[in-house]
Amino acid sequence: MTDSLQTHAIAPALVLRGDGAWSQALPRVVALGQRPFLLGRSASTYSLRQQLLVDLERAGARPVASQGFRDCCDEDLLPLAQDAIAAGCDALIAAGGGKVLDAGKLLAHRLGLPCITVPTSAATCAGWTALANMYTPEGAFLGDVAIERCPDLLVFDHDLVRQAPARTLASGIADAVAKWYEASVSSGSSDDGLVQQAVQMARLLRDLLLLEGEAALADPSGEAWVRVAEGCALTAGLIGGIGGARCRTVAAHAVHNGLTQLAATHGQLHGEKVGFGVLVQLWLEEQLAGNRLAAQARRQLLPVFRRLGLPTDLEALGLGGATLEDLRQVCRFACRDGSDLHHLPFAVAPEDLLAAMVGATVDRQQT
Structure with missing residues (x-):
């Protein structure tokens, strides 16, 4: 109902x-x-x-x-x-x-x-x-x-x-790209027309950002910069407004929320942590739900994120010296009751999330 x-x-x-x-x-x-x-x-x-x-x-x-x-x-x-x-x-x-x-x-x-x-x-x-x-x-x-x-x-x-460091735009790209990977999971089967339209807007926004993100960073005076910057700061907000509460964040933002519990990550921008969370979410979908498309998406995103200068492993997030207990603290917070992570259509325990976070690091070394 x-x-x-x-x-x-x-x-x-x-x-x-x-x-x-x-x-x-x-x-x-x-x-x-x-x-x-x-x-x-x-x-x-x-x-x-x-x-x-x-x-x-x-x-x-x-x-x-x-x-x-x-x-x-x-x-x-x-x-x-x-x-x-x-x-x-x-x-x-x-x-x-x-x-x-x-x-x-x-x-x-x-x-x-x-x-x-x-x-x-x-x-x-x-x-x-x-x-x-x-x-x-x-x-x-x-x-x-x-x-x-x-x-x-x-x-x-x-x-x-335009006066902001290029790093902020790369962070915005990661945050906005997450709209598709999260909304398509949490709301993709909704029969609500506005939600469906918001999800498709998120897909189009992802395509724009992946196609033109590097060009935008290379030339802040160009038209690609305008499209990408407005996509991150404006269109991403519109998607959330149209989709409403049912067009939710999922694991990518939950990972961000968990990472903020460690002071070592506070030097990283919001979108940088969210972008890493997208990779973690896709790993979870692949390993726990057998989603081959998620595996393909992760392989496509990794080189793009690296070219944009986004962190794709724990070391780049400032957690190279983190203890196992530090990482478990992140995972417990991300998996707490009421977390957006539980909008995934399958159960995720803190140990599953820990394996996914380490899995992103392993992927970096193997690709």
């Missing part, structure tokens, strides 16, 4: 994309809030955020810059909320990567403020979605939180995003 009513937070109320999108967005930003709270984190984007503050002031706003943000965790969000309230802020602007965008969406939701997301890379689709991942202050994944709606305004300025 299926639910008769489903809800979908499909897309931001407005998306502005292209070269110079931020400057074009300023009147709309100021219309949403005269006293916006600007949230950011990375030292590498500090000068960029300072320019955003100058631009906002020139547009007639009185922005307030956030202080003391480490991670998307309640320990940071609670004092940030107090700061925004004390300053009389009437809108929230999140400018940064995935954790900044998630924190901004959640903070805006809690305070009842309009939300503007300004991705500074194409590493994730967090600027689009009505979802936030929560972590501990140390960076270990806790769980995700559904938000009532997508942002009020998403500004995807090509000029801003």
Whole structure:
């Protein structure tokens, strides 16, 4: 029996994309809030955020810059909320990567403020979605939180995003490619038309990214870069919005969540861990379900991921010195009750997952 009513937070109320999108967005930003709270984190984007503050002031706003943000965790969000309230802020602007965008969406939701997301890379689709991942202050994944709606305004300025390291785009490619490998498993047999369409969109997105990903990294000024960057940051979010809760993440993101429990992996980007998780999921499908197509897909992805500079084994993830107990901790978390890993159509125990993680390393040495 299926639910008769489903809800979908499909897309931001407005998306502005292209070269110079931020400057074009300023009147709309100021219309949403005269006293916006600007949230950011990375030292590498500090000068960029300072320019955003100058631009906002020139547009007639009185922005307030956030202080003391480490991670998307309640320990940071609670004092940030107090700061925004004390300053009389009437809108929230999140400018940064995935954790900044998630924190901004959640903070805006809690305070009842309009939300503007300004991705500074194409590493994730967090600027689009009505979802936030929560972590501990140390960076270990806790769980995700559904938000009532997508942002009020998403500004995807090509000029801003091009300033990000190429590594972030490669990470975004891995994260977006995972949409197909996870959604096709968790929702491929659904009779829901929207879910079916979302799954097929994920397949088309995968094809685009695998065909043009290397060209995009090689030439950030080219049209391939535009298609790939927008595919990672925008289309991937749209797929999740249309597919809804039934177009779920599966083992790839569960592996990411488990890996974050070890501090040694915190230097790796979200999509880098997810990409490794895709390889692990395909190994599980091959070994535990006898899926030959999964084996073929893994053999196809491995060289592509390597050319993109993505980690394809434990050593590259920073776990070359990990103990067996460290890896078992990852697997226990990834296999805990309620984990997305259990959307696989077969049972997976922590020892199975451990074998799959080691199997990815063996594959690297043998191919």
